[in-house]
Amino acid sequence: MMKVLDVKNLKKVYTTRLGAHKVEALKDVNFSVEQGEFIAIMGESGSGKTTLLNILAALDKPTSGKVRLKDVDLNAVPERRIAEFRRNNLGFVFQDFNLLDTLSLKDNILLPLVLAGDKYKTMEEKLMPLAKKLGIAPLLEKYPYEVSGGQKQRAAAARALITNPELVLADEPTGALDSKSSEELLRLFTNINKEGQTILMVTHSVRAASVASRVLFIKDGEVFHQLYRGNAGEEQMYQKISETLTVLAAGGERSA
Numbered sequence: 001m002m003k004v005l006d007v008k009n010l011k012k013v014y015t016t017r018l019g020a021h022k023v024e025a026l027k028d029v030n031f032s033v034e035q036g037e038f039i040a041i042m043g044e045s046g047s048g049k050t051t052l053l054n055i056l057a058a059l060d061k062p063t064s065g066k067v068r069l070k071d072v073d074l075n076a077v078p079e080r081r082i083a084e085f086r087r088n089n090l091g092f093v094f095q096d097f098n099l100l101d102t103l104s105l106k107d108n109i110l111l112p113l114v115l116a117g118d119k120y121k122t123m124e125e126k127l128m129p130l131a132k133k134l135g136i137a138p139l140l141e142k143y144p145y146e147v148s149g150g151q152k153q154r155a156a157a158a159r160a161l162i163t164n165p166e167l168v169l170a171d172e173p174t175g176a177l178d179s180k181s182s183e184e185l186l187r188l189f190t191n192i193n194k195e196g197q198t199i200l201m202v203t204h205s206v207r208a209a210s211v212a213s214r215v216l217f218i219k220d221g222e223v224f225h226q227l228y229r230g231n232a233g234e235e236q237m238y239q240k241i242s243e244t245l246t247v248l249a250a251g252g253e254r255s256a
C-alpha cells in the first residue's frame, strides 16, 4: 500500500486582528490516506473541516504540524511553486461548482491543462473519454448557466480529473444538488474511486459519506473516531454513520 497523504500533529490557531482572540480550529489532527481510498470527513459546524481542507489544498498554512502529499512536504513547497504544485497534484470539487460563467463547459474542463501549457491535441485527447464517462459529451459547447446543477457538477468533476491528480479534494460536493443529481454524483465518485482515484470529501450528508470506504469524524479539532467500511453495504454504513453522529452530538464517549 502506498500513502498518498500523511497528516501529522496538525494544529491551526487563528489569531484575530490585534491578536485579542485566539481560536484553535485544529488541535492535533493525525491521519493518513492510502492510494485508492475514498475518505469522507464529517463533523459539526465549526469543528475545523474547512480549515483542514484549506491546509490540505495548500491554500492555508498550519500553525504547526505536517502534511505530506506523496513524497512532498507541503511546508517545503516555495510560495511561487504552490499554484503549480496544486495544479499537478490535486483536483478540486466545490459545493458551488466554481465554474467560470464566461467559458464553455469544455473550456472550463480544459483550463487546468491550458494553465499547465499542454498542447491542444493532447487536451482534446484527454477531454473526450472523460466527458463521455461523465455523461457530458453532448454539453461541452454549452455555458454553465445553460445546464443543470448536476451537469455543472459533472463538468467540475471532469475539470478535477483531467489532470489525473494524486488526490481529489471535494468540499460538500452534493450540497447544492437535488437528491437525484446527488445520487448520480455519488455513483460517479464511486466509479472513479473503483478505477483507482483517491478521494477525500468533506460532507454533512450521511448519504454522501455512506459511499466512502472510510469516514473520519472531527470534533474539537481532532479526529474523534473513524469508521471503516469493511464489508458493509451502503445502507449498513449509513446506519453506522448516523449512530456515530448521535454519539458525537451528545458530546459523548468515543464509541468502539
Ligand SMILES: Nc1ncnc2c1ncn2[C@@H]1O[C@H](COP(=O)(O)OP(=O)(O)OP(=O)(O)O)[C@@H](O)[C@H]1O
Binding pocket: 014, 015, 016, 023, 024, 025, 043, 044, 045, 046, 047, 048, 049, 050, 051, 052
Ligand atoms: N479566518 C478565520 N479567522 C478566525 N477564526 C476562524 C477563521 N476560519 C475559521 N475560524 C474558526 O475556526 C473554527 C473552525 O472553523 P471551520 O470553518 O474550519 O469549521 P467547519 O467544520 O468547516 O464548519 P462548517 O461545517 O460550518 O463549514 C471555528 O470556530 C471558526 O469560527
